[in-house]
Amino acid sequence: AVLGCRDPFSSEVKPRILLMGLRRSGKSSIQKVVFHKMSPNETLFLESTNKICREDVSNSSFVHFQIWDFPGQIDFFDPTFDYEMIFRGTGALIFVIDSQDDYVEALSRLHLTVTRAYKVNPDINFEVFIHKVDGLSDDHKIEKQRDIHKRANDDLVDAALERIHLSFYLTSIYDHSIFEAFSKVVQKLIPQLPTLENLLNIFISRIRIEKAFLFDVVSKIYIATDSSPVDMQTYELCCDMIDVVIDISCIYGVMGDEGGIPYDKESMAIIRLNNTTVMYLKEVTKFLALVCFLREESFERKGLIDYNFHCFRKAIQEVFEVRLKVLRSRKLLSQRRRSRQATPNGTPRVPS
Numbered sequence: 001a002v003l004g005c006r007d008p009f010s011s012e013v014k015p016r017i018l019l020m021g022l023r024r025s026g027k028s029s030i031q032k033v034v035f036h037k038m039s040p041n042e043t044l045f046l047e048s049t050n051k052i053c054r055e056d057v058s059n060s061s062f063v064h065f066q067i068w069d070f071p072g073q074i075d076f077f078d079p080t081f082d083y084e085m086i087f088r089g090t091g092a093l094i095f096v097i098d099s100q101d102d103y104v105e106a107l108s109r110l111h112l113t114v115t116r117a118y119k120v121n122p123d124i125n126f127e128v129f130i131h132k133v134d135g136l137s138d139d140h141k142i143e144k145q146r147d148i149h150k151r152a153n154d155d156l157v158d159a160a161l162e163r164i165h166l167s168f169y170l171t172s173i174y175d176h177s178i179f180e181a182f183s184k185v186v187q188k189l190i191p192q193l194p195t196l197e198n199l200l201n202i203f204i205s206r207i208r209i210e211k212a213f214l215f216d217v218v219s220k221i222y223i224a225t226d227s228s229p230v231d232m233q234t235y236e237l238c239c240d241m242i243d244v245v246i247d248i249s250c251i252y253g254v255m256g257d258e259g260g261i262p263y264d265k266e267s268m269a270i271i272r273l274n275n276t277t278v279m280y281l282k283e284v285t286k287f288l289a290l291v292c293f294l295r296e297e298s299f300e301r302k303g304l305i306d307y308n309f310h311c312f313r314k315a316i317q318e319v320f321e322v323r324l325k326v327l328r329s330r331k332l333l334s335q336r337r338r339s340r341q342a343t344p345n346g347t348p349r350v351p352s
């Protein structure tokens, strides 16, 4: 069978992310580095994927989605391959282009994939990762992005499909760009995002915090931040801080019964940088952490910060509870629907 993973047609409503691209473009590496803490060098030994691999990423209450890693050499447009079913349930389609290789073929494949997918489901977010940019100079990167952007959009205009919107990201597994890009892709799939952003804005304005991020600890994806612009260095510092906290907790912390990472209610860290900035990390939910940057003088009023944090945490948990309730009622509804289908006139169907 083409579909190698169990239960590919599960009816559970979860936004699905598809990872597509030519062979060796880096799809499996991206997935391993972002979600499995694999070190980038180890990806050199990854074997080629030859079946569709579906993985549920439900390590965080908010980041709850599936990734389908498609083998590069497979022909999605083979009539026996039900691409309609796959695209119908897709939230985001990430197309990976190897920037160190000739990308003419990748672009025509991108065009084909996007146009087919759009016909089935116009609500998909199309995300193009211009990948492996670690080997390129800054000028070269921008030049490549401009060229790929132009060619891909020209192809869409030629097909009278300019209404399809493609987003582009420069990525590499050797730095934080892949986490940043994934964060943006995931954020677009989180319906509560405006609420979370609002909560963060209120939180930081009350106690003069300069920047705050809400992180999914396991993947280091930030699922929301306040409305001030994000700079790469700040984001990298947050990722490093999470690594430090988790690594120290792995060595000295107490592992929970369920395995996983030693991260709990008590998890928090303060790092003072030598430019009078303080970084403050605190647990918000089982999977989420707040990481914020503030001036030393603002940090003196720690009691006030902690009080506001307490309110912020409560609000986040309430947002989360609403989501749980919605999911539960959806599940109930679909169960009822299914049981009604099974007994069309009151008598159970006898299996043939």
Ligand SMILES: Nc1nc2c(ncn2[C@@H]2O[C@H](COP(=O)(O)OP(=O)(O)OP(=O)(O)O)[C@@H](O)[C@H]2O)c(=O)[nH]1
Residues within 6 Å of the ligand: 021, 022, 023, 024, 025, 026, 027, 028, 029, 030, 040, 043, 044, 045, 046, 047, 048, 049, 050, 070, 071, 072, 073, 131, 132, 133, 134, 135, 171, 172, 173, 174
């Ligand atoms: N320089 C560089 N190499 C990368 C990067 N990402 C992946 N690679 C390398 O690219 C090669 C192919 O990566 P894979 O993840 O196996 O590619 P794939 O798209 O899953 O390939 P298939 O399974 O054949 O479809 C590996 O040797 C990786 O180490 C990157 O960001 N920079």
